[in-house]
Amino acid sequence: MVDNTTQDWFGLQGREVNGWTAIQFKRLLDTCDVMDYPIKSGTNIVIYAYSLEDPVIIDGKATIKYHGDRRYTRAIPLQSYANPPSESKFTGLDYFDFQLHNYSVPSNETTYHCTVYKVPAKFPKRRHAIAHKAIIDPANIDIVHHMLMYECDPSAVFDDENLPSGICDDLGEVLMPCTSRIATGWAVGGDYINEFPEVAGYPVGGDFEIQYYVIQMHFNNIHQMSNRTDSSGMRFYLGNELRQYDIGYMTLGQISGATAIAIPPYDDRLVIDSYCPALAMQVSNL
Missing domain, CATH: 2.60.120.310 (Copper type II, ascorbate-dependent monooxygenase, N-terminal domain)
Incomplete structure (x- = not known):
């Protein structure tokens, strides 16, 4: 059994405007939790999924609908390499x-x-x-x-x-x-x-x-x-x-092919x- 009872992600706010949904949250870059990946500089692969139905809140608890095939990945930098100028x-x-x-x-x-x-x-x-x-x-x-x-x-x-x-x-x-x-x-x-x-x-x-x-x-x-x-x-x-x-x-x-640096x-x-x-x-x- 893997213990994943600790919560290291904390929601700050969420909003929906003109069909766009934005959620803000915070987390330590390295939580020291074996169930979390450290967030490092460079490219990170983010996995996300969403349902077309809003969560239903019953007795203070939200029931989130299954996302179906709406699941995606995105390669994005979560930390800058060298603090680029404005x-x-x-x-x-x-x-x-x-x-x-x-x-x-x-x-x-x-x-x-x-x-x-x-x-x-x-x-x-x-x-x-x-x-x-x-x-x-x-x-x-x-x-x-x-x-x-x-x-x-x-x-x-x-x-x-x-x-x-x-x-x-x-x-x-x-x-x-x-x-x-x-x-x-x-x-x-x-x-x-x-x-x-x-x-x-x-x-x-x-x-x-x-x-x-x-x-x-x-x-x-x-x-x-x-x-x-x-x-x-x-x-x-x-x-x-x-x-x-x-x-x-x-x-x-290397220019001999992708496998040369795999x-x-x-x-x-x-x-x-x-x-x-x-x-x-x-x-x-x-």
Whole structure:
């Protein structure tokens, strides 16, 4: 027998407005109860279910109706990684968005959509982006899984009046110059706003050689819903002065497949060895 007589969750309030139900509660991050999972930083899997009927209260006790097949999971961050700044900190700064506009999300379970963007012409001089924000369409929080933004090779040429946009696999050859260098990214569980160190910024516009970018958007539509339109993307806030250093990303990891980083069940510790040639670590090549 497992003793689960202790109650570690405490309801604070509940309300229903215009068909939306919200419940607020509190709990220790770590209750030291073997029946509770510690709430840690990063992505947590939340399980929830609901009935379409309100609870019936008899003699002060609520009878909750069975939820049927209305049970779901959601991967969400319950704690931030690094206390991201408030967006109000960047009020008044120039910014630009690389964003979809009412894209009709296919009813397929998995969709990778790619769009080429060009740095806005209104930035004729080099600027430094000092922060970026993942713009996730509020209506599609449940299906936008991640997005990656790639730099296109300086030699890449596109028709600025008709920039490529569509299913990534259908644009394979067109996007070949734009698949090797990651500029930034976001995934479920990540902070929406990321601020760069005070001494560095991401170069944009002017004489910076990168003029085109690709954003690869992954939609995880596990319920294969139709009639979804999406306007997610990425916003960049520009500082008023150039900073001392340009910032960039170095990507390390396994590319041989998902099984290469699969964690076996019941393992307390997993070590993955990766090898990087010395040439790739030379400062002149970063």
